[in-house]
Amino acid sequence: MTDIKTGPNPLFLREEELRQAIEMLFFAYRDFTAEPDQILAQYGFGRAHHRVIYFIGRHPGITVSELLAILAITKQSLSRVLGQLVEEGFVAQRPGERDRRQRLLDLTGTGRELERRLTENQRKRFARAFREAGPEAVEGFHRVLFNIIDERNRGRFERREEGPGRARPARRAAGP
Amino acid sequence: MTDIKTGPNPLFLREEELRQAIEMLFFAYRDFTAEPDQILAQYGFGRAHHRVIYFIGRHPGITVSELLAILAITKQSLSRVLGQLVEEGFVAQRPGERDRRQRLLDLTGTGRELERRLTENQRKRFARAFREAGPEAVEGFHRVLFNIIDERNRGRFERREEGPGRARPARRAAGP
DNA sequence: TTTTTATGTCAGTCATGTTGACATATATGA
């Protein structure tokens, strides 16, 4: 029943390693969002505004549905936040060209400015962490975090080694 | 003004790498908490309850102040959540021995059970991610995430290579 | 004995999510 010759129980070590990972993710996420949250508060905005600004900046001309799909919130939730951003001049909208029901979203100058200010903070935090941890650690970080994400959400981080324009075939559901 | 001979602008690549990291953290955290959130909902609890249960399980006999320090929320916020957990029999309290003002907190059997159920989910997710990414990646993940956390919160993750009981000297504030 | 500390409580507010129901304009297919 009892291991002989082994020092501390390896199952315990594994358990401890996993708990450390869980806690690190908790503290990292909290510290990672704290400073942007403070900046946002100056504008009367919250973290939800940051997410909207971020993804519009990342995907100029994104539609409302696409944004909803990324954020995975209800349209009612988005509407409040997005409405404020439009009204206060951080986000501009224009009708879709092929489909005029769509609202295509873009950041205004002011919006880009705020986006830069918010994201620069988080970029710098990662830049520092990457620098201090070294390039191999960065690769490892990427690999682990990629596997933490639900499979259905990994598409945007897929490494494309294939030639351009070559759509990757849909991954089969796990199985033989 | 324009780089000759270099392919894609390396500054752009770096920017892209940093943005990917930012987004991965967002999606990972969301997916990581989604399943426990669903379990909690069955009990009428939320993520805040999970955090309280988790840290009481991790530090049996923890005081209210210590818990507040870890969670970094106000006592009013904690009080609601903790109150429910006590009332519904997931957390037990006893007065401190040396200081009878203190409330020492422990999980009950039911509490431990729920804690296990919640955390097992997250542990498994990390176990799978670690397995698929490999041990070197795990080390890298740890190094990067450690550096993402605010310095003042890193203590709990410090690798202690020194002998037991040997307190590590406080790190000097950066500077010459 | 006075002051500080650990904790609790009441009351109100805010940000961000939810559900459900219904409205409108446009696109698309039979």
Added chain:
DNA sequence: TCATATATGTCAACATGACTGACATAAAAA
């Protein structure tokens, strides 16, 4: 062309988990 589906918006109500501010109590410490 007409019917249906889609993209989006809006109103209303509610839940969670944070916040601030003010005040209360018991026990420890000076």
